[in-house]
Amino acid sequence: MNANKKNFKGILCGLMTGSVNGLFGAGGGMVVVPLLKNLLGYEEKRAHATAILIIAPVCAASAIIYLINGYFDAAVTIPAAVGSVAGGLLGASLLNKLPEFVVNIVFVAVMLAAGLRMLF
Amino acid sequence: MSFIFYLLSGFAAGLLGGMGMGGGTILIPVLTIFLGVEQHVAQAANLIAFLPMAAFSLKVHSDKGLLKADGAWFIIIPAVLISVLGGLAAVYLPGEILKKLFGAFLVGLAVKGLISLKLSDPFGK
Numbered sequence: 001m002n003a004n005k006k007n008f009k010g011i012l013c014g015l016m017t018g019s020v021n022g023l024f025g026a027g028g029g030m031v032v033v034p035l036l037k038n039l040l041g042y043e044e045k046r047a048h049a050t051a052i053l054i055i056a057p058v059c060a061a062s063a064i065i066y067l068i069n070g071y072f073d074a075a076v077t078i079p080a081a082v083g084s085v086a087g088g089l090l091g092a093s094l095l096n097k098l099p100e101f102v103v104n105i106v107f108v109a110v111m112l113a114a115g116l117r118m119l120f
Numbered sequence: 121m122s123f124i125f126y127l128l129s130g131f132a133a134g135l136l137g138g139m140g141m142g143g144g145t146i147l148i149p150v151l152t153i154f155l156g157v158e159q160h161v162a163q164a165a166n167l168i169a170f171l172p173m174a175a176f177s178l179k180v181h182s183d184k185g186l187l188k189a190d191g192a193w194f195i196i197i198p199a200v201l202i203s204v205l206g207g208l209a210a211v212y213l214p215g216e217i218l219k220k221l222f223g224a225f226l227v228g229l230a231v232k233g234l235i236s237l238k239l240s241d242p243f244g245k
Contacts, residue, residue: 006191006194007191007194010191010192010194010195011194011195011198013195013199014194014195014196014197014198014199014202015198015199015202017195017199018198018199018200018201018202018203018206019202019203019205019206020206020225021199021203021206022202022203022204022205022206022207022208022209022210023206023207023209023210023218023221024148024163024206024210024218024221024222024225025144025148025162025163025164025166025167025207025210026142026143026144026145026147026148026163026166026167027142027144027145027225027229028199028203029137029142029144030141030142030145030229032195032199033140045186046186046188048140048181049177049178049181049184049186049187050187050188050192050195052174052177052178052181053178053187053189053192053196054192054195054196054199055170055174056170056171056174056175056178057196057199057200058196058199058200058203059167059168059170059171059174059203060167060171061200061203061204061207062167062203062204062206062207063164063167063168063171063207064204064207065204065207065208065210065211066160066163066164066167066207066210066211067164069160069211071158071160071161071163071164071211072161072164072168073157073161073164073165075122075123075126076126076151076157076161076162076165077164077165077168077169079123079124079126079127079130080126080127080129080130080133080147080151080165080166080169081130081165081168081169081171081172082127082130083126083127083128083129083130083131083132083133083134083169084130084131084133084134084137084143084147084169084170084172084173085134085172085173085176086130086131086134087130087131087132087133087134087135087136087137087138087143088134088135088137088138088143088173088176088177089134089138089176090134090135090138091134091135091136091137091138091139092138092139092177092180093138094135094138094139095138095139095140098139101237103139103141104233104237105237107136107141107146107233108230108233108234108237109230110146111145111146111226111227111229111230111233112226112227112230112231112234114146114149114150114153114223114226115149115222115223115224115225115226115227115228115229115230116223116227117149117153117223118149118152118153118219118220118222118223118226119220119223119224119227120223
């Protein structure tokens with residue numbers, strides 16, 4: 001892949017990820033990981049690591065927009081953040097210890113149920 | 121009391137996030153569907169809740185030598201710029217509409233997930 005083509009693909013990947021994560025306040029990782037792997041040829045682990053490097057500044061930038069428009073609620077955000085860190089540490093230590101297929105099925109089922117509930 | 125529920129929602133989301141799946145795609149619907157949090161507030165909470173965990177993960181990945189920013193700037197800069205526009209669009213949209221769009225996004229991700237599940241072999245490992 002020549003450098004120009006690669007940079008173009010990178011920009012495309014950034015635009016898709018940033019627009020989703022800005023609009024929905026989530027989901028950037030779900031978009032960027034497959035793009036990094038399939039479009040830019042990153043291997044799995046590096047794709048996950050790079051995804052966080054991309055998503056973190058995206059979250060910080062769009063969080064500012066939500067903040068200045070009065071959508072920050074400390075009573076919700078602070079416990080959610082504390083829980084997230086605790087859960088994240090446990091999740092990372094459980095990685096590769098739970099059967100991947102089962103975890104994926106549960107995740108897909110929860111997304112489907114939640115998505116339908118929000119739509120209708 | 122709701123403090124405990126917000127904490128548990130974050131915990132569940134973090135658990136998935138730590139396993140490499142979209143934590144925010146779980147935190148936001150849990151907050152809005154079960155805890156009655158307004159859509160924009162839930163989205164803002166997720167954006168901010170992600171940051172401390174992200175900082176920690178980056179440290180771990182960087183220690184393992186998995187972080188190479190070379191070339192990633194071509195992804196990061198456009199992503200950050202357009203995310204501001206995305207945020208402005210979200211702020212402009214009424215919560216109920218945003219919630220439906222989010223729901224459609226989740227269904228899309230779930231369908232994509234189902235297709236890749238079907239392609240993967242559950243007994244392969």
